[in-house]
Amino acid sequence: SQQGEEDPQALSIQEGENATMNCSYKTSINNLQWYRQNSGRGLVHLILIRSNEREKHSGRLRVTLDTSKKSSSLLITASRAADTASYFCATGRGSTLGRLYFGRGTQLTVWP
Amino acid sequence: GAVVSQHPSWVICKSGTSVKIECRSLDFQATTMFWYRQFPKQSLMLMATSNEGSKATYEQGVEKDKFLINHASLTLSTLTVTSAHPEDSSFYICSGVGGLGGKETQYFGPGTRLLVL
Numbered sequence: 001s002q003q004g005e006e007d008p009q010a011l012s013i014q015e016g017e018n019a020t021m022n023c024s025y026k027t028s029i030n031n032l033q034w035y036r037q038n039s040g041r042g043l044v045h046l047i048l049i050r051s052n053e054r055e056k057h058s059g060r061l062r063v064t065l066d067t068s069k070k071s072s073s074l075l076i077t078a079s080r081a082a083d084t085a086s087y088f089c090a091t092g093r094g095s096t097l098g099r100l101y102f103g104r105g106t107q108l109t110v111w112p
Numbered sequence: 113g114a115v116v117s118q119h120p121s122w123v124i125c126k127s128g129t130s131v132k133i134e135c136r137s138l139d140f141q142a143t144t145m146f147w148y149r150q151f152p153k154q155s156l157m158l159m160a161t162s163n164e165g166s167k168a169t170y171e172q173g174v175e176k177d178k179f180l181i182n183h184a185s186l187t188l189s190t191l192t193v194t195s196a197h198p199e200d201s202s203f204y205i206c207s208g209v210g211g212l213g214g215k216e217t218q219y220f221g222p223g224t225r226l227l228v229l
């Protein structure tokens with residue numbers, strides 16, 4: 001499969017706790033992106049990390065990338081009930097921007 | 113940020129009919145658009161890459177005669193599901209790649225939910 005794999009498939013935490021989601025992929029990449037999807041809705045782009053970067057921050061989000069292990073992690077700190085959604089990693093390959101291969105996603109539920 | 117719209121947002125049709133879904137980039141020119149499909153509780157699967165003025169490039173396993181893609185202008189791509197069957201029921205999402213401020217970025221539409229009865 002060309003897709004990445006996220007784990008866990010589902011994660012349930014209390015508000016204020018941190019949520020960590022992992023993504024593994026199989027082939028070489030140019031970049032890796034994380035997206036959020038609320039139930040039955042479109043995608044919201046969260047963050048892009050390039051293959052030559054190791055860590056990136058955006059607000060309460062922290063993404064790491066380990067190209068030697070072909071893995072990435074997304075950390076959401078101080079989670080809120082509004083963070084409840086599905087989170088997908090997507091890898092971009094080749095010269096065509098936007099040709100993405102998505103992982104299976106992690107369903108995050110944050111309880112108030 | 114840039115906006116991509118899809119129309120319709122949802123559609124119900126009878127088996128055997130054809131359904132056209134539009135994807136528009138509202139405030140930028142999308143030289144390339146992509147079509148994805150998502151089954152319930154599953155991931156997005158890339159179906160095809162659409163370039164303005166040329167034939168679409170389909171991913172392996174996607175029937176080009178079943179899913180007709182037309183990218184007639186820099187702001188519009190259409191996906192037509194021909195002779196739709198219940199197994200075509202899915203969430204179809206498009207995205208457009210364009211440059212605002214000199215940087216190319218990908219923008220996703222809100223998706224179209226198709227239910228074939």
